[in-house]
Amino acid sequence: MASYTFNIMKGRIVELYKQTKAGNPAASGFILIPLAVGDIEANRQDDDDVATFLAAAPNEAGASWGRKPLQAAALAALPAPDDGNNRYAVPLPQVTWTTPTAGQNTVGLLVAYAADVAGADATLIPCTYHDFAVTADGNDVILNAGDFFRAS
Numbered sequence: 144m145a146s147y148t149f150n151i152m153k154g155r156i157v158e159l160y161k162q163t164k165a166g167n168p169a170a171s172g173f174i175l176i177p178l179a180v181g182d183i184e185a186n187r188q189d190d191d192d193v194a195t196f197l198a199a200a201p202n203e204a205g206a207s208w209g210r211k212p213l214q215a216a217a218l219a220a221l222p223a224p225d226d227g228n229n230r231y232a233v234p235l236p237q238v239t240w241t242t243p244t245a246g247q248n249t250v251g252l253l254v255a256y257a258a259d260v261a262g263a264d265a266t267l268i269p270c271t272y273h274d275f276a277v278t279a280d281g282n283d284v285i286l287n288a289g290d291f292f293r294a295s
Contacts, residue, residue: 146271146273148188156271156292157233159256164218170214170260172256172260173270174210174213174254175252175253175254177251177277178249179202179203179204179248179249181274182199186199193253195265201251207243208240212260213235213238222234231295232293233293234289237287238288239284250275252273255268256268271291273291
């Protein structure tokens with residue numbers, strides 16, 4: 144579950160995931176951005192694009208981490224609403240960062256939506272921020288996040 148959801152994406156993530164999985168638009172996707180420095184919800188929840196988010200206290204993790212774009216083929220089919228628990232969950236697939244450099248540690252993970260995954264940070268919309276504390280030691284890092292967003 145997300146540590147927090149950005150105001151601009153509340154109520155939109157399920158539909159954007161559905162459209163991305165359908166390839167609409169074809170270049171759309173979600174981008175995972177590892178962070179070396181994070182920030183609290185009260186300071187960042189009003190950010191409307193990744194450029195604004197990264198211009199503040201948060202810093203992207205070292206180059207050995209790299210961003211992970213997740214387009215239609217990488218996404219699982221959107222599950223049906225969970226009527227028993229009165230919520231809608233949106234999953235992330237398993238993601239691997241290959242041998243991040245020792246000392247390039249992370250504290251958080253930003254999930255952003257992009258109508259075009261090759262777009263500039265000012266066009267990427269922050270969806271959710273997650274605690275993601277990893278002490279890099281040169282070994283692969285595998286993320287099995289499950290749900291990254293739940294609407295209830």
